[in-house]
Amino acid sequence: MASAAETSTGHSEKERIVTSAIQEISHIATLPEITIKIIELVEDPTSTAQDLHHIISNDPALCSRILKVVNSSFYGLPGQIGNINRAIVLLGLNAVKNIAIAASLAKLFRGGELTPTFCARDLWRHSIVTATAAKLIADQAGMGLADEAFLGGLMHDIGIMVEMQVSRQKLIEVIERVGIGTDGVPRADMLQIEEEVFGATHQDFGLGLCERWKFPRTFRCVAGYHHRPLELDAANRAIVCVVHIADLISTTLDMGFRGDVLDATVNPAILEEIALGQVGLDQVIEQLPEQVDTVSAVFT
Numbered sequence: 648m649a650s651a652a653e654t655s656t657g658h659s660e661k662e663r664i665v666t667s668a669i670q671e672i673s674h675i676a677t678l679p680e681i682t683i684k685i686i687e688l689v690e691d692p693t694s695t696a697q698d699l700h701h702i703i704s705n706d707p708a709l710c711s712r713i714l715k716v717v718n719s720s721f722y723g724l725p726g727q728i729g730n731i732n733r734a735i736v737l738l739g740l741n742a743v744k745n746i747a748i749a750a751s752l753a754k755l756f757r758g759g760e761l762t763p764t765f766c767a768r769d770l771w772r773h774s775i776v777t778a779t780a781a782k783l784i785a786d787q788a789g790m791g792l793a794d795e796a797f798l799g800g801l802m803h804d805i806g807i808m809v810e811m812q813v814s815r816q817k818l819i820e821v822i823e824r825v826g827i828g829t830d831g832v833p834r835a836d837m838l839q840i841e842e843e844v845f846g847a848t849h850q851d852f853g854l855g856l857c858e859r860w861k862f863p864r865t866f867r868c869v870a871g872y873h874h875r876p877l878e879l880d881a882a883n884r885a886i887v888c889v890v891h892i893a894d895l896i897s898t899t900l901d902m903g904f905r906g907d908v909l910d911a912t913v914n915p916a917i918l919e920e921i922a923l924g925q926v927g928l929d930q931v932i933e934q935l936p937e938q939v940d941t942v943s944a945v946f947t
């Protein structure tokens with residue numbers, strides 16, 4: 648996979664900008680200790696459900712959040728699941744890990760209102776819509792990667808939060824130059840303007856942050872390539888294509904920030920990548936509002 652340095656305009660100056668930005672904000676933007684432990688544990692092939700249960704049971708708030716997610720209609724499990732062990736048995740280690748990460752991500756999207764058309768909560772709202780759409784797409788395409796897709800959607804624009812931490816003033820300049828209307832629709836290409844103002848885009852910063860956090864490769868690819876999935880090699884492409892499409896169709900709902908999507912037309916070649924036809928996509932768009940309500944109730 649390409650590193651943060653090998654992006655569209657790829658040169659060492661960009662690498663320097665991204666590296667120093669990530670260093671600068673690392674004292675602010677950290678994942679909770681427990682989330683890091685969970686990621687490490689699930690990446691370790693020798694770990695067991697019991698190990699995960701042991702870590703999670705030390706955090707009652709996380710326990711109750713996980714049970715709330717598990718029991719929501721989003722997972723559609725029969726009956727009420729009353730404890731974490733049962734949740735792990737039913738959903739698997741990987742799903743519970745993803746829920747734990749998701750539960751901790753919300754805390755990073757803070758910082759108040761920057762301009763009348765941008766605040767961190769709007770970006771989080773957009774992330775929830777994209778995550779929900781990504782899960783629906785993965786389900787619809789029969790890919791069996793719904794939890795990865797969901798988490799990918801939740802963190803795809805995390806690079807914008809990096810920009811906000813690095814320089815609120817520069818992000819305000821970007822948003823103002825993008826010229827977002829009251830309908831949320833941008834008038835100019837945000838990525839181009841980010842290049843001009845920051846010297847790198849939110850894809851570059853997102854990839855840098857995910858590398859720093861040692862996130863699994865899938866999520867690094869999502870953060871770094873969600874606007875250009877076909878630039879990735881085929882082995883790393885599937886979830887990124889899913890999140891890319893989810894990001895575009897999130898614009899069908901009038902919810903959250905969408906200032907980095909200038910053209911919401913889905914490229915047929917990308918639909919083909921994940922074997923999803925227009926009919927499947929239309930079904931996802933139809934289910935989206937109700938599912939977003941369910942997910943919002945859990946994650947906000």
Ligand SMILES: [Fe+2]
Nearest residue numbers: 803804873907
């Ligand atoms: Fe984006």
Ligand SMILES: [Fe+2]
Nearest residue numbers: 777803804894
């Ligand atoms: Fe987005």
